[in-house]
Amino acid sequence: MAKGRKSNKPREEKSDWQERVVQIRRVTKVVKGGKKLSFRAIVVVGNEKGQVGVGVGKASDVIGAVKKGVADGKKHLVEVPLTKSNSIPHPAQGAGGGAKVMMRPAAPGTGVIAGGAVRTVLELAGVKNILAKQLGSGNPLNNARAAVSALDNLRTFADVAEERGVPIENLYAT
Numbered sequence: 001m002a003k004g005r006k007s008n009k010p011r012e013e014k015s016d017w018q019e020r021v022v023q024i025r026r027v028t029k030v031v032k033g034g035k036k037l038s039f040r041a042i043v044v045v046g047n048e049k050g051q052v053g054v055g056v057g058k059a060s061d062v063i064g065a066v067k068k069g070v071a072d073g074k075k076h077l078v079e080v081p082l083t084k085s086n087s088i089p090h091p092a093q094g095a096g097g098g099a100k101v102m103m104r105p106a107a108p109g110t111g112v113i114a115g116g117a118v119r120t121v122l123e124l125a126g127v128k129n130i131l132a133k134q135l136g137s138g139n140p141l142n143n144a145r146a147a148v149s150a151l152d153n154l155r156t157f158a159d160v161a162e163e164r165g166v167p168i169e170n171l172y173a174t
Contacts, residue, residue, distance in 0.1 A: 016047045018124055019070050022117045023140045024062055042141050043069030044117070045077075046124025052151065053077040054121065054144040078148050081156045086128035089157075094150025097142035100135040101150050117144035125151060 022042040028035045039062050046052035053076045057068025081089055087105040094101050101118055106129040112122050114132035117140040122130055134143050161168040 016049070017074070018046055018048065019066075019073070020044050020120050020124060021066060021069070022120055022144060024065070027058070039065040041065035041069040042117070042144065043073050044120045044124050044144060045070055045073035046121075046126070048124060048126040050080045050082050050126055051077050052080060052121055052125035052148065054141075054148050056141065076148075078152045080125045080127070080151045081154050081159075082126060086126065087130055088127060088151070088154055090154065092150040092153050094146045094148070094153060096145030096147075096149055097139065098137035099139060099142035099146040101143060101146040102133045102135060103147075103150050104131045105129070106131050116140060118147040120144070121147040121151070 020043070022044055025040045026037065027040050028037050038058055038060050041057045041062065043055050043057065043066060044052065045055060053073040055069040055071065055073030055076060057065040057072055059065040059068055083089055083105070085108040088103060089105065091104045093103070106113070108129055110129040110131070112119055112127065112130055114122055114130065115134060118132050118134055121144050122132060132147070137143070157168055157171055161171055
C-alpha cells in the first residue's frame with residue numbers, strides 16, 4: 001500500500017439496532033410528462049432492549065427508500081418498559097389511522113402471539129411474552145403505528161408513583 005493512502009475496507013460498526021422491512025410498495029404519481037414511479041418502504045427499527053420506532057421512506061429506488069425509512073424510524077423511537085419476564089407491565093391499547101391494537105401481558109413461555117406488522121414491532125422492542133390483537137384496518141403502516149402507540153402508553157409503577165408524588169410502597173397498600 002502506498003504511503004499515506006487509506007485502505008478501501010469499510011469500517012465494521014457494531015450496532016445493536018435491527019431493521020426489518022414490513023412492506024415495500026411501488027407507487028406512482030401522475031405528472032405532466034406521464035407517470036413518475038417511486039417506492040415506499042415501511043421499516044421497523046429496534047434494539048430488542050426496549051426501544052422501537054416505525055419509519056416510512058420514499059425514493060426512486062428500493063435501497064434509498066429503505067435507508068430513508070430507517071432514518072425516519074430512528075427519529076421516532078419509543079421507550080418500552082419491560083418486566084422481568086420480558087412482557088409489558090399492564091394491558092394497553094393503541095390506535096393509528098383506522099387500526100386499533102390491543103395488547104395484554106402474558107406468562108413466561110407464552111411467546112409473541114401477534115400477527116403482521118404488530119409482531120415485528122413487538123419482537124424488535126424486545127417483548128418476548130405478549131398477547132396482541134389487531135382490530136379494524138389491516139393496513140401494515142397503521143397497525144405498526146398503532147402498536148407503537150400502545151407501547152408508548154405503557155407506564156411502570158415507578159412512573160405512576162412519581163406522577164402522583166407518593167412513595168411507590170403506597171401504591172401497593174390494600
